[in-house]
Amino acid sequence: MEFxxxxxxxxxHLIAGVKLLKGGSMSLEKTKELKVVSTNVDETCSHGxxxxxxxxxxxxxxxxxIKEHGYKLLHIGQESSTDSDGNPYHSTVAVxxxx
Ligand SMILES: [Zn+2]
Numbered sequence: 001m002e003f004x005x006x007x008x009x010x011x012x013h014l015i016a017g018v019k020l021l022k023g024g025s026m027s028l029e030k031t032k033e034l035k036v037v038s039t040n041v042d043e044t045c046s047h048g049x050x051x052x053x054x055x056x057x058x059x060x061x062x063x064x065x066i067k068e069h070g071y072k073l074l075h076i077g078q079e080s081s082t083d084s085d086g087n088p089y090h091s092t093v094a095v096x097x098x099x
Pocket of ligand 1 (some may be wrong): 012047048064068069
């Protein structure tokens with residue numbers, strides 16, 4: 001995995017997210033649906049369409065929800081979990097919301 005590219009992606013979107021929240025254009029009270037996209041979960045789009053790269057690209061999944069369904073990016077962060085062997089691992093999650 002290219003952590004450099006992913007890191008740049010996260011920083012760019014964190015800045016965008018902060019601007020979004022400060023701008024007050026989006027509030028949770030007006031949000032109808034939250035969507036959490038994780039680097040660890042390959043899944044189909046919750047709207048029933050085929051995700052680009054079969055859902056294997058975190059960036060593409062996030063972009064899909066933003067571009068195709070009008071979601072706004074609220075937050076990107078780290079999530080810690082354990083795998084089936086009990087070993088800890090970290091994933092990146094993006095929290096998206098749509099009105
Ligand atoms: Zn979709």
